[in-house]
Amino acid sequence: MSSGTESYIIVGAGIFGVSTAYHLITKYPNASITLVDRDAFDAESRVAASWDWNKVVRADYDDIVYCELALEAQDVFKSDPLWKPYFHETGLLWTCRDDYGKEVIENYKRLGRKADVKAVSIEEAKKLYGGLLDNADYTGVKEVLVNPTGGWGAAGDSLRAITRKAMELGVKYEVAEVATLLLSKTGKCSGIRTKMGKDLKATHTIIAAGAFTPTLLEYSAVGSGLPNIAAGFRLVAGGITTGMAKLDDQSHAIYGSMPVAFQGYNLELGKSTSKSYLISFLEI
Template sequence: MSAGSSPSYVIIGSGVFGASTALHLIRAHPDADVTLVDRDAHDAPTRVAASWDWNKVVRADYADILYTKLALEAQALWRTDPIWKPFYHESGVVWISRTSFAKDVVANHAALGAGAKLGAYPVEEARKMYGGLLDGADYTGVQEVLVNRGSGWAEAKEALQSTIEAAMGLGVRYVTAEVTGVRLEGDGSRRQCRGVVTADGRTLSADRVVVCAGAYTPKLLVDSAPDWPDLHAGERILASGITEATAPLSHEDRPILDTMPVCCNVNPVERGEEVGCLPLPALHAFKCWGQVHFRNTITHPVTGQSLSAPPLKRDYAQWEVSPALRDDVQWALRSVFGDRKSNLAHLKMENHRICWDAWTPTEDFIVSPHSACDGLFIATCGSFHGFKFLPVIGKYVVAMLAGELDPVWREKWAWDRERPPVGRRGEFARHELKDWLSAGQDD
């Protein structure tokens, strides 16, 4: 880096974190040399990124007031900015939970002066809303249901592509390549990152490397320096997956898509996490995700250590979904719409896909310098809720790169931070993918 000029950057991964970082970086430093590198072309018909999807929920409904505020900031741009506005749909969100979630969200919105369109409703009232669509849902043990008419969903892959194209329009260079490791100099307890190495033999040099590699981050760090454990993510990050699929609607059921909200049910917890269903008008369908969160434990070929990583195929084997995992998404549909009262619960699902994300034990992102390596920064770990922050997360990454991140976020998103001994939700992603490769099972 010459005196007075901006440092050069390589960003690994063009999902939400990488794309948003590239856009905000080039806006903040128009003359900077910014390269965004991903194994998939930005306009490929399908990609492995968690951020590539037909649709994603965009909501500011959080029990944590900091994420509520951050999501409200993002939502304001989803509503107004030409990069994202064409892809945002404010359908409303219904959130069924046994916890105090509904009350907490309402309180957060009230505290932030943003609560006009939401409420915590008794179950009997919620059953009647949206034409009784969720009358048959599983409400076991639920006191109040959150209904937020100011939340919605986004056309995910289109919004992601729009962000990348906006960044490229301002001068970001997009390179399609598989990164095999970050390039390190030095061999002591503190080293310097100088760029990345790609599978086709190229070296992309940079003063600063930002790793936004999602579920692939832990393996990439081990691959980069197998003999240097200080670089590795260890217990900080777990690569984990959920199954999703689309449910095409009959011609007569399609009008539901014009009025239905996003429907989430956190109630059926015996297998893992919440299930959900959201409109997908482009395919005349719903998209649903299942309850089983799983990991894929592999033995690292060099170090022999166990770590979770997406299957080591170029496309993460994301379209190879076993009958047992197909059952899981089918079951989600029944949980949301009720088994007996609605024919929607029995729609035949297709386009089954496993979506891999990087999860942290507190579900807080990592947006931080790497504590052992100069010039290396980590910005990822959406923990299954990162997509909605697409319009703003890069602004926070740029602040982190400048050493100007708000101390509250700096602590919450640090590489080195206090971790609970087990995940906040107990045994998160306790299932192993290999145990779900059989032909259908109850649990």
Template sequence: MDVTTSSEILIVGAGCFGLSTAYHLLKRGFRRVTIVDRSSVIPAPDAASTDINKIVRSSYSDIYYARLAREAIAAWKDEKEWGDTYHESGVFCPLLGNDSYTDQAYVNDIALGARIENLENASAVRSVFPPGVKIGLPEEVTGYLNRDGGWAFAEEGVSRLMSKVLALGGQIIAGKQVVELLRANGSTTGVRCSDGTVFDADLIVLSAGSWTASSFPSLDLGQKCLATGQCVGLMQLTPEEGERYRKCPVYLDFNSGFYMFPPNADNVVKMAIHASGYTQMLPADGSTSPISTPRTIQSHGEQGLRIPRSALKELRQELAKVYPELAAKPFSWTRLCWYTDSPDDDWVIGPHPSDPKIMLATAGSGHAYKFLPVIGRVVADSIQGVLHPALIRKFAVDRQQNSHTVSRVGNQPRELELDQLCTPEDLLA
């Protein structure tokens, strides 16, 4: 369809994709851009983009993402735009030397001129961590530190971008859960919300994150935009411990999937395992197959935060390998953070095959947030029909699975077993 700057654009979802898309459309002169979000409070407390921190890295085995990440990092450094959202702690990656994802990422970082420190032995690795921090890595460890990276205070970044969208004349309306796509004469004309509100639009951009497939079962997105719960653990440090660990780089091991942040201002450290995660397959009206549906703090209260005991045990085991002193401390809380995964880790950006008036901008696959300042540019290019043909194919909803090395550990997500979720007692050391 032909979209002009006077077209009515409705974006479903006020997360990373939705906000960034609205921002870039408004910057290009679009005048009628509205975002609706299911949550009555935004940023939504259970959205993947609402978090204490997200990794900002350019270390990608795919050169496209590596380049785009460096553009995003350059944008993050503009303190006038982003304040202290971005913290350039550096990102440390252990190397295997066997043509792994990390090795390919290292080659791309070097080619793009990143500030890289090669760490060829255990002594060199330990030198990039503060002297008062005990590191438990094996003597044969090697790796590299990318100084051009670190972490972002995720919720602050989302809040700042919301303000930018509003300042440019966009609308953001909370508490509007879309339950139906409205059609007339063979094409989509708008949406109906659970409270009966109808929004008409010339183009509807679906950026509902891990709720995309279950909210729109008729679009058959269950495997293309699979909702997976990722296991996160958080630990409260003392002020003294916080100061000691604060200057650590982000630890990111693509081989095991384990990653961990330095303490934030509240002396909380977050860790997780970048893996295939968990699904919760539930029946969905309009679909012949069950669809993975998020289980979060908003749908299940405190129960929605709990992760499987086995995942909690794995987090502690991996923590002991890196920071053995912290492994003896209790976890403060956990979170099942829901991602939207594509089969090949590439995003889903483009029109739905059934109707060009429906645009998909989703499937962050666990690596979208770092691109918050720029990812909407890609979506806006797609909307305006100027996206490079190679990227149209790369991000197409109905593409064949792209072939490249993925960053996740594990082949298939596991189904969430509710009787195996951790209890408060499991959090103790």
């Protein structure tokens, strides 16, 4: 790939869009790369799933591929000067109602990763962190997985930091709402058109627009007369319910150093098994 003639439009400046821009400009410093987002990167409030609340940084997966990828990401958070200031290694705790904890520990061993990851009894778990979790709901819990290497990252601060770094390296940032993709009759994409009617063109167009992606593709399908561009059933936006509580100084003194906590459970749905988790962590 030529580093001087390639150009990129990236729709969406959340973590996927910004990370893509950052790695592209690092590898191809002469390329033209433009991020397009409805909000300024340093706006007080943004519509971006990767910006809003702090995110768990963990590698506790029973799937070994996920585990390996997450360990690599965790290593970056712990060592890279760009990310390190925003990582808080508070530890991580799971209540396991099946063999999830054992599978995680086995994955660490298979990958040759040394960490003080262990599965403990409920009685032992109740004594951890000064008895902070003594009154937690342990109904149906077989054991508790404890991993001191996990924690959380300050999402908004991280996103602003990597965006600034990408812009320092030459990435351009355009604040605009995208109306449609610019498509030829054969479906070749040459860029985007904003709602203000401005055309931004590039040799490559990357959509990293999260939940807005199906809507953008639907608009583009209608505008271009190419129905197959629409996502249809292939891409469906989803969401999670989040609850928060504001702590006073006295409560923060108690809970401020608590680990990220997961409440794991199984639901038998016919022959399939699904897992859901409740996550709690604090901003310090």
